[in-house]
Amino acid sequence: MAYRKLPNPFANVRYLVEVDGVPRGVFGSCSGLEVEHRHVEFYFGPDAIDLFDVYSPNHEERVILAEGIALDDMLPEWEHANAEGHVERHDGSIVAIDEFGRPCARWRFHGAWPEHLESGGAVGDRRRRIESVELICDDIRMN
Template sequence: MSVQPRIDPFRNFNFRLEIDNLTVAAFSEVGGLTSDGDTVDYRTGVDIPLTARKLPGLRRNGPVTLKRGVIKDSSLWDWYRNIATGSADRRNGSVILMDEARNDVLRWNFENAWPNKIEGPALKAMGNEVAVESVELIVEDITLEVA
């Protein structure tokens, strides 16, 4: 009996995050898994067409934004403080998308990440929402791996 290929797309709520040396990595939102680049115009003096060639230029990745409910854990703030005080604390990580049976299906791997911005929760005395903190990671490379 052959296995039929999946037709339905995966849902966006089954995911987990792994980061080197980070004990708590349960996040409610991950964004910024992007990669783009510049184009370079180039033309030689002997080119017949009067248009420039388009060549690939430098690539850019991220930043990756992570959001989670505030818990009694300072690991993100400690990591940010390491960078802010000049420590070379770059880490690798992965965002893993899972199917309904919680099997890994896709993995976005990022390299040499470090927190550039960290934001505490917006607090409101009359509010009823979960307190959420966020961190923005600068990454040097993002690759996709199919599980």
């Protein structure tokens, strides 16, 4: 009897996105989490040129998640509502997953909304392929 290995759509999953405590999507890559504090250069002084790096707490953080699968319709509907001008801000977390499926790091975000979402075709029952999604967060910190 010949055995055939079925394709696993979750084989390259490295990040899990939870919105309001509910898992909403899994992704293969993520950028924007590696910087803890973002600095902004300010100029002070009338004559001398002095630049100071000052942490700006009112500065928005951008996180780009790519190569993903939406576990339900919440992420595409959330982006669609924001594109129509009904901005919904949610709290949640991004969980890094190791090769055995265990969580190894967690970042919590507050006041986030999706600015852009590129969607692919359907993967299965109520799952959609997501090429990339860009989240804008008021604050994101590693736990």
